[in-house]
Amino acid sequence: MEIAFYLSALVAVLATLGVITNTNPVHALLYLIISLISVAMVFFALGAPFAGALEVIVYAGAIMVLFVFVVMMLNLGETVVAQERAWMRPRVWLGPSVLAGILMLTLIATLWGGDAGRVIGGETLTARAVGSLLFGPWLLVVELAAMLLLAALVTASHVGRLPEPDKPAVSRESGARKEAS
């Protein structure tokens, strides 16, 4: 499983670089989807297939679709590509690269120090184990997250609410607007 881990990790890093450097918004999103799928592969290699499957279903399959949806609706054309290209000048790379380099050094130093005995691929976590952990010791966190999501849901349906149509004659109009919302 180690080879699978390092290969998919490499793909994840390269794809994420592609997200940053690509000038076409939709192509950048495609790279982001590939990056998420390879992170799911990393989960599989680490022996957590449940988390990997959820990563693909939730992030690659649902959230990214909404991203792509919005970007496609914006109809970004050649001007945006040119603008992105203008933002990619070498001078712009300087600051972030230094900061990322410092983070990288910290990471390597930490990894160098402890946890040398850990190996990839122990026992495989099942969905049952994840479930009984979530609804056992971590029940409170799950409930709090559920409340947060419920609040978001109520807010979204309030914001997206349609005003009552005055006459039945305009019901066709409201139907068309419902599609857009």
Add this chain to the structure above:
Amino acid sequence: MNWLSEPVAASLIAMLQALVILLGAVLLGAVMTVVERRLLGLWQDRYGPNRVGPFGSLQLIADMIKIFFKEDWIPPFADRTLYVLAPGIAMASLLLSFMIIPITPGWGVADFNIGLLFFLALAGINVYAVLFGGWASGNKYALLGAMRASAQTLSYEVFMGLALMGVVAMAGSFNMREIVNAQEGLWFVVPQFFGFCTFLIAGIAVTHRHPFDQPEAEQELADGYHVEYSSMKFGMFFIGEYVGMVLVSALIVTLFFGGWHGPWLPPIVWFSLKTAAFLVLFVLLRASLPRPRYDRVMSFGWKVCLPLTLINLLVTGAVILIADPL
């Protein structure tokens, strides 16, 4: 013959099985295109294609020759990478899903612990085929079709997963073989009737079959997301739809109708018979139902099916806990 040791032979047999299942799925999808036209003809009181070969049986070969030799044209205003990629995603994501379906006790490609989630993940990936295909075509009709398709598929995938969770709770596993074996006494369609109904609806919507073929509605959108596609690229979208139909039928059989279980006949015959029955149901739905308005489709999904699946899951959980307290 000492190179043919036990593990080598086992893996060769597994590869052969996988290949047969793959080719079988594609061929069945292709054959369904003609079978559907004949059945539609039968139900709508007309002939359908009956000229090529005896009873129109060679129509499939004529269609394939035609589609292979058409000009493969990529519009100059299209985004080439995504335009070429989209039909591939459409076909691959559906074909990969056949991996988890156990056909008989001895036949099947992979035996995952997370079997069902694997299908849901690939169904999520399948949305991109339509979305990228529609956007990359650089055509307004295609873009509108892609928008409709992605909104519809997202909405219906939400409760497609939830509809299956009742089955998972009753079988106690995501593994497809364990789900089939849990149905030896009683098929899950009886205790999970609402789960079955909602999964059937979601399955039709996710494969963009009539009456949920809003994304390609030819009267409004001139065929939607694949309007710019020609030749074999269109063919992959087209066959992909039928492969999706076969996939959903096989899944319904596995999850709700006991898979290969059945009296007297061998397992493979039972599995094929049940799958064929659902394929015919798909065609019958197309032959008999009109296409609803798009906002009605969306509100039906969110306001009827989603609450129904949630209540179904709640009741299933309660019954399981009452019958077998922890």
